[in-house]
Amino acid sequence: MEFLVRAENRLPPETPAERREELRSGERARAMELREAGILKRLWRVPGRTGWIGLFEAPDPAALHDALVSLPMSPWLDVHVEALAQHPQER
Amino acid sequence: MEFLVRAENRLPPETPAERREELRSGERARAMELREAGILKRLWRVPGRTGWIGLFEAPDPAALHDALVSLPMSPWLDVHVEALAQHPQER
Amino acid sequence: MEFLVRAENRLPPETPAERREELRSGERARAMELREAGILKRLWRVPGRTGWIGLFEAPDPAALHDALVSLPMSPWLDVHVEALAQHPQER
Amino acid sequence: MEFLVRAENRLPPETPAERREELRSGERARAMELREAGILKRLWRVPGRTGWIGLFEAPDPAALHDALVSLPMSPWLDVHVEALAQHPQER
Amino acid sequence: MEFLVRAENRLPPETPAERREELRSGERARAMELREAGILKRLWRVPGRTGWIGLFEAPDPAALHDALVSLPMSPWLDVHVEALAQHPQER
Amino acid sequence: MEFLVRAENRLPPETPAERREELRSGERARAMELREAGILKRLWRVPGRTGWIGLFEAPDPAALHDALVSLPMSPWLDVHVEALAQHPQER
Amino acid sequence: MEFLVRAENRLPPETPAERREELRSGERARAMELREAGILKRLWRVPGRTGWIGLFEAPDPAALHDALVSLPMSPWLDVHVEALAQHPQER
Amino acid sequence: MEFLVRAENRLPPETPAERREELRSGERARAMELREAGILKRLWRVPGRTGWIGLFEAPDPAALHDALVSLPMSPWLDVHVEALAQHPQER
Amino acid sequence: MEFLVRAENRLPPETPAERREELRSGERARAMELREAGILKRLWRVPGRTGWIGLFEAPDPAALHDALVSLPMSPWLDVHVEALAQHPQER
Amino acid sequence: MEFLVRAENRLPPETPAERREELRSGERARAMELREAGILKRLWRVPGRTGWIGLFEAPDPAALHDALVSLPMSPWLDVHVEALAQHPQER
Structure with missing residues (x-):
């Protein structure tokens, strides 16, 4: 089943650049794995914000x-999930 | 999987008593069927309101x-659904 | 560019079944055209609600x-649009 | 009487892993006691979040x-409670 | 146990004066009975509004x-209830 | 005149137990004085929360x-006040 | 004591011009009386809206x-009141 | 001085096409006059909605x-205005 | 022109008393100057809160x-401004 | 295409004046570049607040x-973007 996931990123702006980069590259690597596993289907940026909107399965x-909390940035993400129902037009 | 469902009932207060009763008894009958099918697990009233909170599977x-729109009152229900994740304590 | 579109359907519950069906079938036909034109990419139901969430391009x-107001149900839709920015991971 | 309880967990993400684990295991132990006492009836995770939804009696x-503040994580929980009324269908 | 009840009155302003008065006097009579039964303990007006705030037991x-829906105005009331916990200072 | 007062308590969870207890006992003592002065009429806990709801006169x-800011916890309280109008039924 | 009053005007746009004018002139006349009685101290329009903001005593x-419900438009007004406390700078 | 104006259009979807067109063409004509008078500086559509966002002076x-209520659609517009302050960068 | 200004005061409760008093007395002095300049016309306390509501011109x-940011407390104030339109009754 | 951008500035009030000035002057310089590039078309202050409203293309x-995160203040900005559709009146 598919889920629409909206994440706000609450990582403090004062976080040192090195720590921030470490988290971001870990995030990219884990997201890549979730894509390959077919769990993360699409990912968008919300313009002007550090969070994202994702389509998961x-x-x-x-x-x-479990997939969401496996992201290294997870402790700072404020996540809201909506369960999506298949639309009859797509059956 | 389980869902927490919250329904506000927007049936106009001016609805004739007969029509209202017809809808309510149809609602009870269909809810009974959903219970027997194991889809409706628990149902509560929100005190002072005509809506309800339900635990569905x-x-x-x-x-x-499909289950929710099969309720005769469905056209007047304003429904919000939350997908619930099994808690590790209940595994 | 892609847009996340969320539509609540305010068609009054008292709308005659015939009119409702006419609108729905018109909606399906127009949505099909928007799909073929590559404008409507995905469509989901929000469980328990008559509205929908769509991914448009x-x-x-x-x-x-123009695409949204071409839907026959458009006068009753309460629509909110979010512009999505391509995520660097998908470049 | 039954209550629907929704808790957001505001434990700072910077909390050391050891302290966090100590709180979590204390939480599990106390929740188990509340279950055995018949106070905690069901517990769910809200996907993507560290909080939970619970059905209490x-x-x-x-x-x-008293039960809620006995949880070791209680000082960091933002809790909202709804009193549930027995539905006539369940009498 | 005590409850704080907040009611907005959605009776349409166009309701004929006679019908309105009939509802109001029925409301007063029923409220009096609830007071005598010890269920309605205090009642306040929210200045400028037709709704009320009440302390119920x-x-x-x-x-x-059951007490709230026994009020003749009940179909037009938008009611929100908060369960109140006894404060240790009042034990 | 009567006021309905709702207070959320923002005292940081990390506050040392000793400081917390000192504030709480000061709070109890001052609340007692406000009761004796006829200013604080009722006090309730909102279940699961550290704040309170009070009826003041x-x-x-x-x-x-002046009464509210005389509470030792006052700097950490997020307070909202509603002026209550005497209801004709209580005249 | 002074109150800040905010009123939204829900008079339906379809109200006949004659009825609307009758209500407006009644409103002006009653407001004038409230001014003379020292109850209505200031009145502002919220630009673009039919409601108003008023300072009452x-x-x-x-x-x-009682003053607010004496306004002929009162059944269509959605009113919110804030009790204002004298500021020490104005003592 | 400049104002950011946001208008939602509450004209009922059931409004006859003729009346709707009459209002729209009146709206266009009056907007043109407000442009020529330098009061309406920019106008945008909010995608998917019948309302608009405008920059006024x-x-x-x-x-x-006065300018806003001179629009023929004005009785159905739900308008919110923000006063904008000149930014030092544009002095 | 007149403005209704609402300010929440976010000065941390942990601010040392000396610093707090310094800010408050600076605030009083600057407010006095704004009154004398005819910019600050009225000032109220919101009961139970450290913020204020003001009528400015x-x-x-x-x-x-410029007037608002000249207040020494300004960096901690969360300010919302509404532009008020002269009401025809006050012309 | 044009965007309406609203930014709240969350830079902590305790930020040293020197750091704050450094950020502000960097902000001015980068905004100037964005203006020259035709990306930033208009900029306003929201009276009483440190954030801004901007019209971007x-x-x-x-x-x-990319333009928004190139602003030196970007890590402290809470940004919301609305995509604006060209209005037929401006074609």
Whole structure:
């Protein structure tokens, strides 16, 4: 099933550049794995913000939860999830 | 998977008593069927309101959607759904 | 560019079934055309609601506007649009 | 009487892993006791978030309050409670 | 247990004066009965509004619900209830 | 005149236990004085939260303000006040 | 004591011009009386809206309530009141 | 001085096409006059919605109010205005 | 033109008393100057809160901005401004 | 295409004056470049606040994002963007 995920990034602006870069590259690497596993299907930036909107696919909400908390930035993400129902037009 | 469903009932207060009763008894009958099918697990009243909070179980959001729109009161319900993830304590 | 579109459907519940069906089938037909034109990319139901969430692609917001108001249900839709920025991971 | 409890967890992301683990295991132990006492009936994760949704049963709101503040994580929880009324269908 | 109840009155302004008066006097009579039964303890007007704030006492939320829907104005009331916990200072 | 007062307590969870206890006992002592002065009429806990809801009586909003800021916890309280109008049923 | 009053005007746009004018002139006349009685101290328009913001003075919230509901437009006004406390700088 | 004006259009979807067109063409004509008078400086559509966002210039809020209520669609517009302050970079 | 200004005061409760008093007395002195200049016309306390509501008069929003940021407490104030339009009844 | 951008500035009030000035002058310099590049078309202050409202033009949301995060104050800005559609009156 598919989920629309919206994440605000609360990493403090004062975070040292090195720590920030470490988190970002870890984030990219883990996102790549989630893409390859078919869990992360699309990812967008919300213009002007550090957060993102993503389209995920997972067998159930607990599996989605596990994927989201596996992101290194996860402790600073404020995440809201919407379960999406298949539209009859796409059956 | 389980869903927490919150429904506000927007049936106009001016609805004739007969029509209202017809909808309510249809609602009860259909809810009973959903219970027997294991889709509706718990149902509560929000005190002072005509809406309800329900705990549903369905294989996916589309199946939940079909169950919810099968309720005769459905055209007047303002429904919000939250997908619930199994908590590790309950595994 | 891509847009995330969220539509609530305010068609009154008292709308006659015939009129409702006419609107729905017109909606399906027009959505099909927008898909074929590459404007409507994905469409989901929000479980329990008559509205939808869609992923659209259009050259600019005015073109998106024209596509959205071309839907027969458009006068009853309460639409909110978010412009999505391409994420560096998808470049 | 039953209560629907929604808790957001405001524990700072910078909390040392050891302190965090200590709080979590204390939380698990206390939740287990509340389950055995029949106060905590169900517990869910909200996907992507560190908070939870729970179904509690307590003789009155003061007893519920005492149960909630007995959780070791309690000082960091932002809790909202809804009193649920038994639905006639479940009488 | 005590409940703080907040009611907005959605009776349409166009309601004929006679119908309005009939509802109001029925409301007063029923409120008087709820006072005598010890269920309605205090009642206030919110200045400038037709709704009210009330302090109720009932054995459980279902009993409160029954009291609230017994008010003749009930179909037009938009009611929100908060369960109040006894404060240690008042034990 | 009566006021409904709602206070959220923003005292940081990291506040040392000793400081916290000192504030709480000062709070209890001052609340007792406000009760004896007839300013604080009722006090409730909001289940699961550290804040409170109170029913106050004071000659005017300035006197209420002085009473509220006399509470030792006052610098950490986020307070909202509603002026209550006497209901004709209670005249 | 002084009150800040904010009123949204929900008079339906379809109201006949004659009825609308009748209400408006009644409103002006009653407002004039409230000014002369020292209850209405200032009145502003919120640009682009049919509602208003007013500064009122009344001995208590019940007297303010009576003044507000004496306005002929009152059944269509959505009113919110804030009790203002005298600032020490103005003592 | 400049104002940012946001208008939602609440004209009922059931309005006959003729009446709707009459209002729209009146709206265009009046907007043209406001442009020529230097009051309306820019106008945008919010994609998917019938309302608009406009940049206005007027000597004071009362003059802006008069301009806004001179629009034939005005009774159905839900308008919010923000006064904009000149930015030092544009002095 | 007149403005309704609402300020929440975000000065941290942990601010040393000396610093706090220094800011407050500077605030009083500057407010006095703004009164004498005819910019600050009225000032109220919101009961229970450290912020205030003020009625200001300034030739334009930029002048109001300059007045507001001249307050020593300004960096901690969360300010919202509404431009008020003269009401025809006060012309 | 044009975008309406609203930025709240979360730079902590405790930031040293020197650091604050450094950020502001960097902000001015970069804004000047964005103006010359035709990306920043208008900029306003929201009276009483440190944030701003801007009218931007960029080929797509990703280009707008790059422009916004190129501002030195960007890590402290809480930015919301609305895509504006050209209004037929301005074609």
